Each structure stands twice: as C-alpha cells, then as structure tokens.
Amino acid sequence: MIPRLNEIHETYKDKGLIVVGVSDETEDKLANYVDAHAPKYPIVRAPGAIGKYGGKYFPSVFTISPDGKILSTPDERVPPDSLIKKALESVVTLADLPDDSRFNSLRSAYKKKHFAKVAEWFEDAAKSQDFDEKLKALVAEQHARFKERAKSMVEEVSSLGKGPDYYAAQARLLEIRKDWKGMPAAKEADAMLKQFSKDRKIKSEISALKRLARVQKRYDPTSTVQRKRLKKALLEFARRHEGTYAGQKAAQSAKKLGDK
Amino acid sequence: MNPSPCFRRAAFGLAGLLLAGTAQAQLAKGTMAPSFEIKKAWNGGPKSFGEVKGQVILLEFFATW
Numbered sequence: 001m002i003p004r005l006n007e008i009h010e011t012y013k014d015k016g017l018i019v020v021g022v023s024d025e026t027e028d029k030l031a032n033y034v035d036a037h038a039p040k041y042p043i044v045r046a047p048g049a050i051g052k053y054g055g056k057y058f059p060s061v062f063t064i065s066p067d068g069k070i071l072s073t074p075d076e077r078v079p080p081d082s083l084i085k086k087a088l089e090s091v092v093t094l095a096d097l098p099d100d101s102r103f104n105s106l107r108s109a110y111k112k113k114h115f116a117k118v119a120e121w122f123e124d125a126a127k128s129q130d131f132d133e134k135l136k137a138l139v140a141e142q143h144a145r146f147k148e149r150a151k152s153m154v155e156e157v158s159s160l161g162k163g164p165d166y167y168a169a170q171a172r173l174l175e176i177r178k179d180w181k182g183m184p185a186a187k188e189a190d191a192m193l194k195q196f197s198k199d200r201k202i203k204s205e206i207s208a209l210k211r212l213a214r215v216q217k218r219y220d221p222t223s224t225v226q227r228k229r230l231k232k233a234l235l236e237f238a239r240r241h242e243g244t245y246a247g248q249k250a251a252q253s254a255k256k257l258g259d260k
Numbered sequence: 261m262n263p264s265p266c267f268r269r270a271a272f273g274l275a276g277l278l279l280a281g282t283a284q285a286q287l288a289k290g291t292m293a294p295s296f297e298i299k300k301a302w303n304g305g306p307k308s309f310g311e312v313k314g315q316v317i318l319l320e321f322f323a324t325w
Contacts, residue, residue: 001320001324005318005320006264007317008303012274012316014275015266015316016315016316017315017316017318018306018312018315018316018317018318019318019320020305020306020312020317020318020319020320021320021321021322021323022319022320022321022322023321023322025323025324027299027300029324030300030323030324031300031302032324033324034302034303039273039303040301042301042302042304042305042306043301043302043303044295044298044299044300044301044302044305044306045298045299045300046297046298046299047297047299048296048297048306049296049297049321050321052285052294052296053284053286053287053293053321054264054285054287054320058321058322059320059321059323060321061318061319061321062287062293062318062319062321063316063317063318063319064316064317064318065316066313066314068289068292068293068313069290069291069292069293070289070290070291070292071289071316072289073286073287073288074286075286078304079318082317087316088316091314091315091316092314123262131275158266159290165291167281168291168292172292201310206295238318242272252285256285260291260297
C-alpha cells in the first residue's frame with residue numbers, strides 16, 4: 001500500500017489532495033514505522049478513529065471529498081485516478097494565487113467559511129482592472145472551482161432530503177445553512193429543514209435515530225461484557241422500532257456485534 | 261516506485277485480518293466523514309482533522325504489525 005499511496009501523494013499533493021496514514025498504536029511503534037518504511041505522506045496517531053469509520057481490516061482506505069463526504073470505501077481498495085481527478089475539480093486551491101495583499105480578504109473569508117463573501121469577491125474580481133491577464137486567468141480558475149463546489153453543495157442538500165438517515169441529514173443541513181449563508185445551498189437547506197419539521201414520519205425517524213445514537217454511546221464495544229449488553233439493547237431497540245430505518249440500523253449493528 | 265513482491269504479499273496478508281471491537285458498520289459512500297482527535301503527527305501531518313477539511317483526503321487506516 002505504501003508505494004501506491006506515495007505515488008498518489010506525489011502526483012496530487014499540490015493539487016488539493018492530502019494522504020494521511022492513521023493508526024491508533026503507540027507513539028514508539030509509529031515512530032519506528034515511519035523510520036523503517038519512510039512513507040512520504042503524513043502519518044498521524046488517532047486512537048478511536050478507525051472505530052468511527054468502521055474499517056474492517058488493515059489497510060483500509062477511505063476517500064473524503066472537500067465537503068467532507070465519503071467518496072470511496074475500502075471495498076474499492078485504493079480509489080481510481082478518475083475519482084480523485086473528479087473530486088479535485090471542486091477544491092479551491094488559493095495557494096495557487098500569488099502571496100499578495102490583494103488576495104488577503106479572499107483568503108480570510110474562505111478560511112472563515114464566509115462563502116457568500118468569497119462569491120462576492122470573485123464577482124468583483126471578474127470586473128476589476130487590478131489584475132493583468134495572467135492573474136485574471138488564475139482567479140477565473142479558482143472562481144470556477146468555487147462555483148463547482150457551491151453547485152455540489154446544492155446537490156448535496158437535495159440528496160440529503162432523500163434520507164434514509166434523516167438525523168444525520170438534519171445535522172448536515174444545519175451546517176450547510178450556516179456555512180453557505182447568503183448562497184443558494186443555504187436557502188435550499190433551510191427549505192429542506194422546514195420540510196423535515198413538517199413531515200411527521202421524518203420527525204419520528206429523527207427522534208428514533210437520536211435515541212439509537214444514545215443507546216450506542218452508552219456502551220463501550222471494546223469490552224466483552226458491555227458488548228453483550230449493547231447487543232441486547234440494540235435488539236430490543238430494533239424490536240420496538242420495527243419498520244423504521246432506525247430499527248433497521250439497530251438490527252444491523254447488533255448483527256455485526258454477534259459476528260465477533 | 262514499484263512495490264516489492266514481498267511487501268505486496270505482506271500487504272495482502274494484513275488485509276485479511278479482521279478488526280475486533282468495532283460496533284460501527286463500515287461507513288457507506290455519501291455519508292459524512294466523522295472527524296477525530298489527532299494525538300501526534302509525523303511528516304508534517306495535520307494537528308487536527310479540521311486543518312485538512314476542504315481538500316480531498318485519502319485516509320489510510322493501517323497497522324504497523
């Protein structure tokens with residue numbers, strides 16, 4: 001895996017991609033690993049991370065989009081180049097612009113996720129006389145990337161509206177509404193949230209999923225005793241919530257615990 | 261850079277080892293990637309998950325054994 005990841009790292013590191021090796025092992029072991037195998041990409045120690053992703057084996061590679069969505073899972077081993085290239089189209093690489101005070105307000109707005117301001121900056125820049133042809137082209141390139149990202153956010157909102165995990169969708173919509181304030185994605189997210197709160201079925205699904213999350217948090221799955229208790233609680237939850245997505249999810253999690 | 265046959269075999273061998281103790285099913289495509297706490301970084305790695313947001317991220321969960 002290291003040679004292929006080194007290759008991806010070298011090819012795309014300046015284009016908006018970062019490869020991160022993640023492990024929960026001790027600092028000593030990881031330091032030795034870095035010395036012995038000399039991966040070119042960053043390595044981090046993050047206990048508990050693999051559990052959150054539900055990786056089933058080592059090594060497990062996930063690709064994450066600029067908007068924080070999972071684009072590929074370990075089932076595909078390493079993502080194909082075509083997927084990486086597509087994902088990179090919506091990465092705004094402000095580092096490509098010169099280190100020049102004319103870009104300060106753009107950089108700061110982008111960093112603070114004031115995306116409406118970023119959009120405004122680009123609109124103004126397109127009309128501005130401050131830039132020569134070369135710089136204009138660079139700015140236009142980043143503007144196109146930004147528009148691509150804004151478009152993908154609107155698409156995300158509509159896909160979130162389809163469920164079935166309305167609880168996760170609600171959290172994500174709230175985030176989008178905040179970050180993209182003043183942009184179409186926020187408006188759509190707001191409309192979707194209102195729709196959620198009017199729909200009785202979605203509302204009860206959200207509260208069931210919320211309860212399920214609480215059940216799962218109560219037990220530590222690394223302890224054998226607690227795992228058994230968790231399984232029992234999940235099965236009970238699934239029985240009481242039969243026919244709902246939350247119930248289905250509980251049954252699946254219980255089944256997974258039983259396999260161990 | 262070509263992977264040595266030996267390394268390749270080792271990598272495939274490791275891929276077969278199952279992880280114990282994860283209640284979470286493997287996250288599906290399209291779901292939000294959860295953030296996590298980073299305790300230490302090598303090779304100029306990020307100090308927090310938030311630091312790399314907005315880029316395309318390839319997360320490789322690996323074992324040193």
